[in-house]
Each structure stands twice: as structure tokens, then as C-alpha cells.
Amino acid sequence: MFNWVFFCFYQAIDAIDNGINQFDTDKPPKYVNNTHISSRVGRLNLDWTDPDQSPEKENEAFQRAMALAGSEFLESVRFHARSWLPARSIVMECIAERFDIDPSGEIMVLKRFCPWKLHLFELEAELKVEPLIKYVLYGDERGKQWRVQAVAASPDSFESRKPLPAQWRGLRDDELSKETRISGCVFVHMSGFIGGNQTYEGALVMARTALKM
Numbered sequence: 001m002f003n004w005v006f007f008c009f010y011q012a013i014d015a016i017d018n019g020i021n022q023f024d025t026d027k028p029p030k031y032v033n034n035t036h037i038s039s040r041v042g043r044l045n046l047d048w049t050d051p052d053q054s055p056e057k058e059n060e061a062f063q064r065a066m067a068l069a070g071s072e073f074l075e076s077v078r079f080h081a082r083s084w085l086p087a088r089s090i091v092m093e094c095i096a097e098r099f100d101i102d103p104s105g106e107i108m109v110l111k112r113f114c115p116w117k118l119h120l121f122e123l124e125a126e127l128k129v130e131p132l133i134k135y136v137l138y139g140d141e142r143g144k145q146w147r148v149q150a151v152a153a154s155p156d157s158f159e160s161r162k163p164l165p166a167q168w169r170g171l172r173d174d175e176l177s178k179e180t181r182i183s184g185c186v187f188v189h190m191s192g193f194i195g196g197n198q199t200y201e202g203a204l205v206m207a208r209t210a211l212k213m
Helices: 003-017 039-040 057-098 118-125 173-180 200-212
Strands: 107-109 135-140 147-152 185-188 194-197
Touching: 003 039, 039 185, 039 200, 057 107, 057 118, 107 200, 147 200, 173 185, 194 200
Parallel strands: 107 135
Antiparallel strands: 135 147, 147 194, 185 194
């Protein structure tokens, strides 16, 4: 767990503090993110327009920065200990059972929804999973429906290994069911990274059909 807290929390702060680029490229970023903790801590510095620039005021600002960074660090540790780490065993079990779901081994079903994405990439590498998993099915308890999600090409990518078919994207409900010839369809996102069905059986048919297309 220490390694993941370092990777997910401290490493970025240290890299920003030392001026290390996130990507090996000279191209400018497509967008700027000023919501990360380093930016928020930076905004706690005294403004140049503040009339009182005394050491006492600087110390007050530093105390606020420590409280912000400390609370986020503790929240990161809590999340990894109570939520992220226990999910690993669930994902490992689901990977082991993938051939029971579909003979291709490319569809995985989460018995219980949990943070699965980083665990999946890590465990695929550790277990030398072949072929790589293309779709993950899980229940949406709030909507009492099932989701079929295309696995991303890499942990930080918005591209999918195998997006849901282009002709399904952007369609909903009856229109989607008519196009797919699968009953109970709810939606497919415009990018094809996720879709939904009213039942587990319907979501599984969607994943199996998408694999063949």
C-alpha cells in the first residue's frame, strides 16, 4: 500500500515541486489543470496586494497549507487502506473466473462493484493474462441495471482496447435495442467506452456481440 500512496499522492507533488514534466514531449498540453493540490496550496500564499506581508501572516498561510495537505494525505491513506486495497482480491477472483463467463476470456464480471481499473492492469501484468480483458460488467445498484464498460488501452488513456461498436454509440432504449437486436438496452456512450442494459443477461450479450464485431 505504501507504494501506491507514494505513486498516487506524493510522487506528483514532488515532481511538480522539482519542475519535472508529466510527459516526454515538448508539445504544449491540450488543457491546464490548476485544481491539483500543488496549485491549491500555492493559492494559499499571501497575495502581492495584501498590505500585511509580515512573517506572522506568512506563518498563518503556511498553517493553512499544512492543514490542507495533511487532510488530503490522510484521506489518501484512508482510501487506499479501506477501499482500494480490499478491492484487489475481488478483482483477482473475477479475473480467475473470466473463462466461466465467456470462452474468450475477454469478458470479466465484477461480483461486487469496487475500484477495479488499476488493479486490473496490475494483475493482468502480474498474472500474464492472455488475451487481455476487453469488457468489464458490473451492476448499477442505483439504477437497478447492468453496465458493460470497455477497458481502457492504458490506466491514463481515454482510448479503449475495444470500444463498443460505432453503430451503437449515442443510441438509447428501444432505438438501441432495435439496432443491436438485444432486448433491454439502455444506452451506449458516444465514445463507446460504456453501455447499459436492464439485465445482466442483456449486458453479457452486448459484450459478447461487441467482441465479434
